[in-house]
Amino acid sequence: MAKSATPKPAEPPALKRRQQFAQTYQMARKSDPTIGRWVLGAGLVGLVVGFAVFWLIVGRNSVIGLVVTIVGALMLATLAGLTVFSRRAQRAVYGQMEGQVGAAAGALGLLKRGWHVDNAIAFTKQQDVVHRVIGPPGILLVGEGSSARLKGLLSAERKRHERVAVDTPVHEIVVGKDDGQVPLPKLARHVQKMKRQVQPAEITDILARLKAIDASRPILPMPKGPIPTSMKGMRGQMRGR
Structure with missing residues:
Protein backbone atom coordinates (compact mmCIF):
# COMPACT_ATOMS: atom_id res chain seq x y z
CA MET A 1 0.00 0.00 0.00
CA ALA A 2 1.50 3.29 -1.07
CA LYS A 3 2.12 5.79 1.64
CA SER A 4 0.14 8.96 1.27
CA ALA A 5 2.22 12.08 1.24
CA THR A 6 1.73 14.19 4.33
CA PRO A 7 0.82 17.68 3.22
CA LYS A 8 2.85 20.46 4.73
CA PRO A 9 0.91 22.75 7.01
CA ALA A 10 -0.03 25.94 5.22
CA GLU A 11 1.28 29.19 6.60
CA PRO A 12 -1.50 31.21 8.23
CA PRO A 13 -2.81 33.87 5.82
CA ALA A 14 -2.77 36.50 8.59
CA LEU A 15 0.94 35.97 9.12
CA LYS A 16 1.61 36.36 5.40
CA ARG A 17 -0.35 39.60 5.34
CA ARG A 18 1.57 41.00 8.29
CA GLN A 19 4.84 40.06 6.62
CA GLN A 20 3.81 41.76 3.38
CA PHE A 21 2.74 44.86 5.29
CA ALA A 22 6.06 44.99 7.16
CA GLN A 23 8.04 44.44 3.95
CA THR A 24 6.12 47.19 2.18
CA TYR A 25 6.64 49.57 5.08
CA GLN A 26 10.39 48.93 5.25
CA MET A 27 10.75 49.40 1.49
CA ALA A 28 8.69 52.61 1.45
CA ARG A 29 10.50 54.02 4.49
CA LYS A 30 13.81 54.02 2.60
CA SER A 31 12.61 56.79 0.29
CA ASP A 32 9.89 58.24 2.54
CA PRO A 33 11.21 58.41 6.14
CA THR A 34 8.11 60.33 7.32
CA ILE A 35 5.62 57.67 6.24
CA GLY A 36 5.20 56.43 9.81
CA ARG A 37 4.26 59.88 11.09
CA TRP A 38 1.79 60.42 8.27
CA VAL A 39 0.09 57.08 8.93
CA LEU A 40 -0.04 57.72 12.69
CA GLY A 41 -1.41 61.22 12.16
CA ALA A 42 -4.10 59.98 9.77
CA GLY A 43 -5.06 57.29 12.26
CA LEU A 44 -5.41 59.78 15.11
CA VAL A 45 -7.52 62.14 12.99
CA GLY A 46 -9.73 59.22 11.96
CA LEU A 47 -10.05 58.15 15.59
CA VAL A 48 -11.12 61.61 16.79
CA VAL A 49 -13.52 62.22 13.89
CA GLY A 50 -14.97 58.72 14.11
CA PHE A 51 -15.51 58.96 17.87
CA ALA A 52 -17.21 62.35 17.55
CA VAL A 53 -19.53 61.22 14.75
CA PHE A 54 -20.54 57.92 16.33
CA TRP A 55 -20.92 59.54 19.76
CA LEU A 56 -23.34 62.11 18.40
CA ILE A 57 -25.35 59.44 16.55
CA VAL A 58 -25.52 56.50 18.99
CA GLY A 59 -23.00 56.89 21.78
CA ARG A 60 -24.99 59.06 24.17
CA ASN A 61 -27.99 56.75 24.45
CA SER A 62 -26.63 53.61 26.12
CA VAL A 63 -23.63 51.48 27.02
CA ILE A 64 -24.10 49.59 23.76
CA GLY A 65 -23.97 52.91 21.95
CA LEU A 66 -20.67 53.69 23.65
CA VAL A 67 -19.26 50.33 22.54
CA VAL A 68 -20.42 50.95 18.98
CA THR A 69 -18.82 54.39 19.12
CA ILE A 70 -15.44 52.98 20.19
CA VAL A 71 -15.52 50.20 17.61
CA GLY A 72 -16.58 52.59 14.85
CA ALA A 73 -13.86 55.08 15.77
CA LEU A 74 -11.21 52.36 15.71
CA MET A 75 -12.39 51.13 12.32
CA LEU A 76 -12.33 54.65 10.85
CA ALA A 77 -8.85 55.23 12.31
CA THR A 78 -7.61 51.99 10.72
CA LEU A 79 -9.14 52.88 7.36
CA ALA A 80 -7.62 56.37 7.40
CA GLY A 81 -4.18 55.02 8.33
CA LEU A 82 -4.24 52.33 5.65
CA THR A 83 -5.40 54.78 3.00
CA VAL A 84 -2.54 57.18 3.70
CA PHE A 85 -0.09 54.29 3.95
CA SER A 86 -1.14 52.80 0.61
CA ARG A 87 -0.82 56.11 -1.25
CA ARG A 88 2.54 57.09 0.18
CA ALA A 89 3.88 53.55 -0.16
CA GLN A 90 2.78 53.47 -3.79
CA ARG A 91 4.55 56.75 -4.48
CA ALA A 92 7.72 55.58 -2.72
CA VAL A 93 7.82 52.17 -4.42
CA TYR A 94 7.26 53.63 -7.88
CA GLY A 95 10.04 56.11 -7.19
CA GLN A 96 12.42 53.26 -6.36
CA MET A 97 11.37 51.21 -9.39
CA GLU A 98 11.53 54.02 -11.95
CA GLY A 99 14.53 53.66 -14.20
CA GLN A 100 15.04 49.96 -13.45
CA VAL A 101 14.88 47.39 -16.22
CA GLY A 102 11.47 45.74 -16.17
Whole structure:
Protein backbone atom coordinates (compact mmCIF):
# COMPACT_ATOMS: atom_id res chain seq x y z
CA MET A 1 0.00 0.00 0.00
CA ALA A 2 1.50 3.29 -1.07
CA LYS A 3 2.12 5.79 1.64
CA SER A 4 0.14 8.96 1.27
CA ALA A 5 2.22 12.08 1.24
CA THR A 6 1.73 14.19 4.33
CA PRO A 7 0.82 17.68 3.22
CA LYS A 8 2.85 20.46 4.73
CA PRO A 9 0.91 22.75 7.01
CA ALA A 10 -0.03 25.94 5.22
CA GLU A 11 1.28 29.19 6.60
CA PRO A 12 -1.50 31.21 8.23
CA PRO A 13 -2.81 33.87 5.82
CA ALA A 14 -2.77 36.50 8.59
CA LEU A 15 0.94 35.97 9.12
CA LYS A 16 1.61 36.36 5.40
CA ARG A 17 -0.35 39.60 5.34
CA ARG A 18 1.57 41.00 8.29
CA GLN A 19 4.84 40.06 6.62
CA GLN A 20 3.81 41.76 3.38
CA PHE A 21 2.74 44.86 5.29
CA ALA A 22 6.06 44.99 7.16
CA GLN A 23 8.04 44.44 3.95
CA THR A 24 6.12 47.19 2.18
CA TYR A 25 6.64 49.57 5.08
CA GLN A 26 10.39 48.93 5.25
CA MET A 27 10.75 49.40 1.49
CA ALA A 28 8.69 52.61 1.45
CA ARG A 29 10.50 54.02 4.49
CA LYS A 30 13.81 54.02 2.60
CA SER A 31 12.61 56.79 0.29
CA ASP A 32 9.89 58.24 2.54
CA PRO A 33 11.21 58.41 6.14
CA THR A 34 8.11 60.33 7.32
CA ILE A 35 5.62 57.67 6.24
CA GLY A 36 5.20 56.43 9.81
CA ARG A 37 4.26 59.88 11.09
CA TRP A 38 1.79 60.42 8.27
CA VAL A 39 0.09 57.08 8.93
CA LEU A 40 -0.04 57.72 12.69
CA GLY A 41 -1.41 61.22 12.16
CA ALA A 42 -4.10 59.98 9.77
CA GLY A 43 -5.06 57.29 12.26
CA LEU A 44 -5.41 59.78 15.11
CA VAL A 45 -7.52 62.14 12.99
CA GLY A 46 -9.73 59.22 11.96
CA LEU A 47 -10.05 58.15 15.59
CA VAL A 48 -11.12 61.61 16.79
CA VAL A 49 -13.52 62.22 13.89
CA GLY A 50 -14.97 58.72 14.11
CA PHE A 51 -15.51 58.96 17.87
CA ALA A 52 -17.21 62.35 17.55
CA VAL A 53 -19.53 61.22 14.75
CA PHE A 54 -20.54 57.92 16.33
CA TRP A 55 -20.92 59.54 19.76
CA LEU A 56 -23.34 62.11 18.40
CA ILE A 57 -25.35 59.44 16.55
CA VAL A 58 -25.52 56.50 18.99
CA GLY A 59 -23.00 56.89 21.78
CA ARG A 60 -24.99 59.06 24.17
CA ASN A 61 -27.99 56.75 24.45
CA SER A 62 -26.63 53.61 26.12
CA VAL A 63 -23.63 51.48 27.02
CA ILE A 64 -24.10 49.59 23.76
CA GLY A 65 -23.97 52.91 21.95
CA LEU A 66 -20.67 53.69 23.65
CA VAL A 67 -19.26 50.33 22.54
CA VAL A 68 -20.42 50.95 18.98
CA THR A 69 -18.82 54.39 19.12
CA ILE A 70 -15.44 52.98 20.19
CA VAL A 71 -15.52 50.20 17.61
CA GLY A 72 -16.58 52.59 14.85
CA ALA A 73 -13.86 55.08 15.77
CA LEU A 74 -11.21 52.36 15.71
CA MET A 75 -12.39 51.13 12.32
CA LEU A 76 -12.33 54.65 10.85
CA ALA A 77 -8.85 55.23 12.31
CA THR A 78 -7.61 51.99 10.72
CA LEU A 79 -9.14 52.88 7.36
CA ALA A 80 -7.62 56.37 7.40
CA GLY A 81 -4.18 55.02 8.33
CA LEU A 82 -4.24 52.33 5.65
CA THR A 83 -5.40 54.78 3.00
CA VAL A 84 -2.54 57.18 3.70
CA PHE A 85 -0.09 54.29 3.95
CA SER A 86 -1.14 52.80 0.61
CA ARG A 87 -0.82 56.11 -1.25
CA ARG A 88 2.54 57.09 0.18
CA ALA A 89 3.88 53.55 -0.16
CA GLN A 90 2.78 53.47 -3.79
CA ARG A 91 4.55 56.75 -4.48
CA ALA A 92 7.72 55.58 -2.72
CA VAL A 93 7.82 52.17 -4.42
CA TYR A 94 7.26 53.63 -7.88
CA GLY A 95 10.04 56.11 -7.19
CA GLN A 96 12.42 53.26 -6.36
CA MET A 97 11.37 51.21 -9.39
CA GLU A 98 11.53 54.02 -11.95
CA GLY A 99 14.53 53.66 -14.20
CA GLN A 100 15.04 49.96 -13.45
CA VAL A 101 14.88 47.39 -16.22
CA GLY A 102 11.47 45.74 -16.17
CA ALA A 103 9.83 48.32 -13.90
CA ALA A 104 6.75 48.32 -16.16
CA ALA A 105 6.36 44.58 -15.56
CA GLY A 106 6.02 45.28 -11.85
CA ALA A 107 3.38 47.94 -12.50
CA LEU A 108 1.46 45.66 -14.89
CA GLY A 109 1.42 43.04 -12.15
CA LEU A 110 -1.21 45.16 -10.40
CA LEU A 111 -3.81 44.41 -13.08
CA LYS A 112 -6.78 42.40 -11.86
CA ARG A 113 -8.38 39.29 -13.29
CA GLY A 114 -9.24 39.39 -16.95
CA TRP A 115 -5.80 40.69 -17.93
CA HIS A 116 -3.02 38.44 -19.21
CA VAL A 117 0.51 39.82 -18.96
CA ASP A 118 3.57 38.34 -20.69
CA ASN A 119 6.79 39.99 -19.57
CA ALA A 120 9.71 40.74 -21.88
CA ILE A 121 8.42 39.14 -25.08
CA ALA A 122 11.08 41.15 -26.96
CA PHE A 123 14.04 43.34 -26.06
CA THR A 124 17.28 44.75 -27.37
CA LYS A 125 20.86 44.35 -26.22
CA GLN A 126 20.56 47.83 -24.73
CA GLN A 127 17.81 46.47 -22.42
CA ASP A 128 14.84 48.08 -24.12
CA VAL A 129 11.92 45.79 -23.25
CA VAL A 130 8.48 45.10 -24.70
CA HIS A 131 5.79 43.48 -22.56
CA ARG A 132 2.46 42.18 -23.82
CA VAL A 133 -0.95 42.61 -22.20
CA ILE A 134 -4.09 40.86 -23.42
CA GLY A 135 -7.35 42.27 -22.12
CA PRO A 136 -10.63 44.03 -22.99
CA PRO A 137 -8.91 46.72 -25.14
CA GLY A 138 -7.22 44.01 -27.23
CA ILE A 139 -3.46 43.48 -27.48
CA LEU A 140 -1.28 46.03 -25.73
CA LEU A 141 2.44 46.19 -26.47
CA VAL A 142 4.10 48.07 -23.61
CA GLY A 143 7.65 49.27 -24.21
CA GLU A 144 10.16 50.74 -21.79
CA GLY A 145 13.57 52.09 -22.65
CA SER A 146 14.85 54.37 -25.41
CA SER A 147 11.93 55.67 -27.46
CA ALA A 148 14.12 55.71 -30.59
CA ARG A 149 15.02 52.03 -30.29
CA LEU A 150 11.54 51.03 -29.13
CA LYS A 151 9.95 52.48 -32.26
CA GLY A 152 11.35 49.74 -34.50
CA LEU A 153 10.91 47.03 -31.87
CA LEU A 154 7.26 47.89 -31.25
CA SER A 155 6.56 48.20 -34.97
CA ALA A 156 7.97 44.72 -35.63
CA GLU A 157 5.97 43.20 -32.78
CA ARG A 158 2.82 44.97 -33.94
CA LYS A 159 3.09 43.52 -37.44
CA ARG A 160 3.83 40.07 -36.05
CA HIS A 161 0.74 40.14 -33.84
CA GLU A 162 -1.55 41.62 -36.50
CA ARG A 163 -0.69 38.78 -38.89
CA VAL A 164 -1.87 36.19 -36.36
CA ALA A 165 -4.63 37.98 -34.42
CA VAL A 166 -6.54 39.41 -37.37
CA ASP A 167 -9.20 42.03 -36.55
CA THR A 168 -7.91 42.36 -32.99
CA PRO A 169 -6.93 45.92 -31.98
CA VAL A 170 -3.21 46.25 -31.27
CA HIS A 171 -2.07 49.21 -29.17
CA GLU A 172 1.43 50.52 -28.49
CA ILE A 173 2.32 52.12 -25.16
CA VAL A 174 5.69 53.59 -24.25
CA VAL A 175 6.43 54.09 -20.56
CA GLY A 176 8.20 57.32 -19.71
CA LYS A 177 7.85 61.01 -18.87
CA ASP A 178 8.09 62.49 -22.37
CA ASP A 179 5.16 63.68 -24.49
CA GLY A 180 3.00 60.83 -25.71
CA GLN A 181 4.37 58.46 -23.08
CA VAL A 182 2.66 57.05 -19.99
CA PRO A 183 4.36 57.65 -16.61
CA LEU A 184 5.12 54.47 -14.68
CA PRO A 185 2.85 55.32 -11.69
CA LYS A 186 -0.11 55.79 -14.06
CA LEU A 187 0.51 52.75 -16.27
CA ALA A 188 -1.88 50.26 -14.66
CA ARG A 189 -4.68 52.83 -14.39
CA HIS A 190 -4.11 53.98 -17.99
CA VAL A 191 -4.43 50.40 -19.25
CA GLN A 192 -7.60 49.77 -17.24
CA LYS A 193 -9.25 52.95 -18.56
CA MET A 194 -8.69 52.09 -22.22
CA LYS A 195 -11.76 51.50 -24.37
CA ARG A 196 -13.19 47.98 -24.21
CA GLN A 197 -13.07 46.50 -27.71
CA VAL A 198 -12.82 42.76 -27.06
CA GLN A 199 -15.30 40.45 -25.35
CA PRO A 200 -14.10 37.93 -22.70
CA ALA A 201 -14.85 35.00 -25.01
CA GLU A 202 -12.67 36.56 -27.72
CA ILE A 203 -9.71 36.87 -25.34
CA THR A 204 -9.49 33.07 -25.11
CA ASP A 205 -9.30 32.84 -28.91
CA ILE A 206 -6.64 35.59 -29.02
CA LEU A 207 -4.49 33.77 -26.47
CA ALA A 208 -4.74 30.57 -28.51
CA ARG A 209 -3.72 32.39 -31.70
CA LEU A 210 -0.74 34.03 -30.02
CA LYS A 211 0.68 30.64 -29.08
CA ALA A 212 1.86 30.39 -32.70
CA ILE A 213 3.95 33.53 -32.24
CA ASP A 214 5.39 32.41 -28.94
CA ALA A 215 6.20 28.93 -30.25
CA SER A 216 8.18 30.34 -33.19
CA ARG A 217 9.91 32.96 -31.08
CA PRO A 218 13.57 32.13 -30.33
CA ILE A 219 14.52 31.65 -26.71
CA LEU A 220 15.99 34.99 -25.73
CA PRO A 221 18.20 35.59 -22.73
CA MET A 222 16.59 37.85 -20.16
CA PRO A 223 18.05 41.35 -19.96
CA LYS A 224 20.47 42.06 -17.16
CA GLY A 225 18.91 43.01 -13.86
CA PRO A 226 15.87 41.50 -12.16
CA ILE A 227 12.36 42.41 -13.20
CA PRO A 228 10.70 43.89 -10.10
CA THR A 229 7.94 41.65 -8.73
CA SER A 230 7.42 43.16 -5.30
CA MET A 231 4.55 45.27 -6.62
CA LYS A 232 2.46 42.13 -6.93
CA GLY A 233 2.90 41.30 -3.28
CA MET A 234 1.91 44.82 -2.34
CA ARG A 235 -1.32 44.76 -4.29
CA GLY A 236 -3.54 44.75 -1.23
CA GLN A 237 -1.80 47.61 0.52
CA MET A 238 -1.54 49.76 -2.62
CA ARG A 239 -5.29 49.45 -3.27
CA GLY A 240 -5.92 50.95 0.14
CA ARG A 241 -7.44 47.89 1.79
